[in-house]
Amino acid sequence: MTVNRKAVPWIILGAAAVVAILAWKPTVLIYGVQRAGLYASVAIPMALVLGIVHIVNLAHGEIMMVSAYLTYNIARSIGLDPWLALLPVALVMGIMGYFIFQLTIRHTLKAPELNQLILTFGIAITMTQAISLIFTPQTRKLPLSYVSMSATIGETSFGVYDFVYVAIALLMGFGIKWFLSNTRMGKAAVAVGQNPRGAAIVGIDVMKTYVFIFTVSVILVGMTGSVFMTRQSIFPYVGSPYTMKSFSLVAMAGIGSISGIIYSSLLLGIAEAAINGIRGASGWSGIVFFLIIIIVIAVRAYKGRKL
Amino acid sequence: MLKIQGLECGYGRMRVIEGVNLEVGAESVGLFGPNGAGKTTLIGAVMGINKPWGGSIEFDGKRIENTDTHFMARMGVALVPQERELFPGMSVDDNLMLGAAYIPHARDKSDEQLEKVFSLFPILRERRKQLAGTMSGGQQRMVAIARALMSNPKLLILDEPSLGLQPSIVAEVFEVLKELKKTVSILVTEQNVRESLRSIDRGYVLENGKIVIEDSAEGLKTNPYVLKSYLGL
Numbered sequence: 001m002t003v004n005r006k007a008v009p010w011i012i013l014g015a016a017a018v019v020a021i022l023a024w025k026p027t028v029l030i031y032g033v034q035r036a037g038l039y040a041s042v043a044i045p046m047a048l049v050l051g052i053v054h055i056v057n058l059a060h061g062e063i064m065m066v067s068a069y070l071t072y073n074i075a076r077s078i079g080l081d082p083w084l085a086l087l088p089v090a091l092v093m094g095i096m097g098y099f100i101f102q103l104t105i106r107h108t109l110k111a112p113e114l115n116q117l118i119l120t121f122g123i124a125i126t127m128t129q130a131i132s133l134i135f136t137p138q139t140r141k142l143p144l145s146y147v148s149m150s151a152t153i154g155e156t157s158f159g160v161y162d163f164v165y166v167a168i169a170l171l172m173g174f175g176i177k178w179f180l181s182n183t184r185m186g187k188a189a190v191a192v193g194q195n196p197r198g199a200a201i202v203g204i205d206v207m208k209t210y211v212f213i214f215t216v217s218v219i220l221v222g223m224t225g226s227v228f229m230t231r232q233s234i235f236p237y238v239g240s241p242y243t244m245k246s247f248s249l250v251a252m253a254g255i256g257s258i259s260g261i262i263y264s265s266l267l268l269g270i271a272e273a274a275i276n277g278i279r280g281a282s283g284w285s286g287i288v289f290f291l292i293i294i295i296v297i298a299v300r301a302y303k304g305r306k307l
Numbered sequence: 308m309l310k311i312q313g314l315e316c317g318y319g320r321m322r323v324i325e326g327v328n329l330e331v332g333a334e335s336v337g338l339f340g341p342n343g344a345g346k347t348t349l350i351g352a353v354m355g356i357n358k359p360w361g362g363s364i365e366f367d368g369k370r371i372e373n374t375d376t377h378f379m380a381r382m383g384v385a386l387v388p389q390e391r392e393l394f395p396g397m398s399v400d401d402n403l404m405l406g407a408a409y410i411p412h413a414r415d416k417s418d419e420q421l422e423k424v425f426s427l428f429p430i431l432r433e434r435r436k437q438l439a440g441t442m443s444g445g446q447q448r449m450v451a452i453a454r455a456l457m458s459n460p461k462l463l464i465l466d467e468p469s470l471g472l473q474p475s476i477v478a479e480v481f482e483v484l485k486e487l488k489k490t491v492s493i494l495v496t497e498q499n500v501r502e503s504l505r506s507i508d509r510g511y512v513l514e515n516g517k518i519v520i521e522d523s524a525e526g527l528k529t530n531p532y533v534l535k536s537y538l539g540l
Contacts, residue, residue: 184408191394191405198392201354202454203380203409256396 021274028277029270030158036262036269037165038228043246043253043261044172045220050247051256052180052193053213055105056116059124060246063218065239066127067093067225069135072234075142082142082230089226090219097218101211109210124243132236141233164227169262172220177258189213193256248293254300268292308332308492309353309462313362316345316352316516323348325516326362331462335488337503337510337524338496339537345516346496347389350466354386355379367461381410385460389467391451395440399431402439402450406457413459424453427483445476452483462492469499481506500537504528512537 021029046060057063067089074085100123108115147161180186191199192209200206225239232238249268253260268289275285309331316324323345329338340346351357353364355376364372366382380386385406394402403424407417425432428449434442439450448468455463465484469477477499484493485506497503504510510527512520520530527533 187405187408190397194394194396195392197356197388197390198394200356200376201380201386201388201392202405203377203458204405205375205377 017270021270025277026153026156027158028273030156031162031276032270032273033166033266034159034162034269035273036265036267037163037167037169039245039249039269040169040262040265041165041172041224041227042221042242043249043265044169044176044258045217045224046246047250047253047256047258047261048176048220049214049217050250051253051258052189053210054113054193054255055109055210055214056113056120057105057214057217058117058120058243058247059100059127060217060221061239061242061244062124062127063093063097063239064221064225064228064242065234065236066096066131067222068229068234068238069131069140071226071229072140072142082144082226086223086226090223093222093225094215094219097215097222098211100218101214105214106207106210124240128236128240135236137236139233139235142230144230147231161231168224168227169265173258173262180258185209185212245289248290252293252296264296308367309494310365311349311353311362312364314349314352314359314364315361316348316357316359318348318357322360323516324352324359327513327516327518329511329518331492331494333492334508335484335493335495335506337500337507337527338494338513339498339500339503339510339533340496340513341498344513346513347466349513350386350464350494350496353379353464354384377409380458383412383458383461385455385458385463387448387451387455387463387465387468389470391447393439393447393450393454395438397439398436399439399442399450400435402454403431403457406454407459410458413457416459417457420457420459424456427456427486428453445472448472448476448480452480456487456491460491462494463487465493465495467496467498469497469502477502500527500533 018029021032042061042064046057049055049057070092071082071085071089074080074089075082104119104123105116108119148159149161150157151160180190188199188204188209189212191202191204192206196206199209228234249261249264252264271288271292272285275288276282309329311327311329314324314327314329315322327349329349338346338349348357352359353366353371355371355374355378359372363370366379366384371379371382374382394405397405403421404417407413407420413420430446431449431453434446439447442450452465452468468480468484472480481502484495487493488506488508493507495503495507504524504527507524509523510521511518512527512533520527520532522530
């Protein structure tokens with residue numbers, strides 16, 4: 001493996017930070033990594049649709065929320081475990097994604113991006129309000145015993161269930177990377193992202209590529225939504241912060257970088273867990289989250305190059 | 308091969324092409340005219356980039372007026388656009404391979420075809436790992452032509468291939484076109500009439516959306532109007 005020489009100080013700094021956190025509070029590292037997994041598994045589908053084919057989707061977190069409600073109701077009504085509901089939910093989400101694209105986003109592709117921004121913001125509001133009307137704004141949660149699994153290492157005991165997010169994020173991340181460089185549709189998506197007109201003249205069906213990528217991103221974030229529901233309480237507004245955070249993570253990772261999402265999520269997840277680990281400081285975690293993003297983007301803009 | 312009859316085209320309420328008839332057989336055809344004459348619009352209509360208002364376009368005996376761009380490419384029409392439309396973040400190699408990857412009749416022969424285009428443009432072989440977006444205008448034009456050829460087309464359409472290039476590269480590009488017309492039909496739009504007349508068999512002059520002259524290359528060279536307006540004699 002070749003290591004970029006410029007990366008060496010960062011690797012050393014990162015390793016030092018990990019050692020320092022382990023010495024201070026090992027749980028910070030564990031919860032940080034789990035949190036990073038959650039952020040990454042919401043943000044990676046957005047990295048695909050925004051970073052690769054440049055469709056701005058401000059309803060991303062709300063789509064996750066809708067999927068979580070769908071999973072919740074399937075689980076409640078027929079008693080299916082949410083993990084088993086995952087596949088039928090993914091199917092429904094795929095159909096929904098297809099129709100959202102064909103009925104709305106398709107018509108904004110040639111217009112300035114602001115139109116997509118406003119359109120998908122409208123979709124987000126519609127979803128939140130519709131769910132709020134149908135299921136009331138009340139918080140919902142499924143009682144699942146397996147989510148409170150814990151493990152003990154030495155004197156520290158911690159919840160292990162949230163590591164599923166890490167697994168999902170890594171699976172999605174590597175899966176998408178493989179898809180983009182090894183399949184016809186994946187290569188077409190990269191080409192469409194770089195130049196849609198150029199893609200059409202080499203024989204790529206540009207519209208089909210957009211439909212496919214958008215639908216896949218809805219399915220993926222929908223699956224994250226199903227898993228999200230097993231652990232977190234859900235309510236109609238639960239998705240919107242994730243739209244914002246995913247958007248920021250994609251910007252921080254650098255447009256088009258899937259591995260960047262994983263690194264950025266790790267940095268932010270651990271930073272948030274560290275703030276939460278300081279007694280009385282947990283209210284600052286949101287501020288620190290966005291502060292780090294602003295610093296990273298500002299530094300990168302200042303250097304004038306991609307990280 | 309390509310047969311355009313009574314083509315009408317425009318944008319919004321503005322008519323750009325008014326009743327154009329044009330044919331390309333197994334030959335190299337030039338389409339000349341000043342800026343704004345409608346050359347790019349006409350090519351756009353053939354490639355399905357803009358939809359014609361009226362008239363007919365036939366390719367290989369099939370009506371193609373409302374065919375999408377990617378189907379035109381798969382049917383064997385390759386376009387080298389004025390703006391080149393490369394994939395700037397990909398290497399020369401990747402750009403070229405994409406030229407063949409989505410064309411059913413070219414996909415399996417891409418390695419052979421790659422050798423062919425490298426022999427036409429040896430500089431691209433040296434630069435195969437370079438990102439297309441970091442190349443000079445002239446080299447990008449070569450990549451665009453090479454990418455079009457990778458699709459093993461029946462008809463190659465070039466929109467102002469000499470635009471913005473230094474004279475030595477212009478001459479090189481037209482030398483390549485002269486070589487290519489032995490194996491593929493060519494339709495080339497140009498403002499640089501002097502250079503392109505050497506590589507074509509026949510030509511049309513398009514002004515204000517209408518064909519005003521149609522003649523062989525020899526005929527155009529001696530046409531008093533062409534001499535005065537396009538060759539500056």
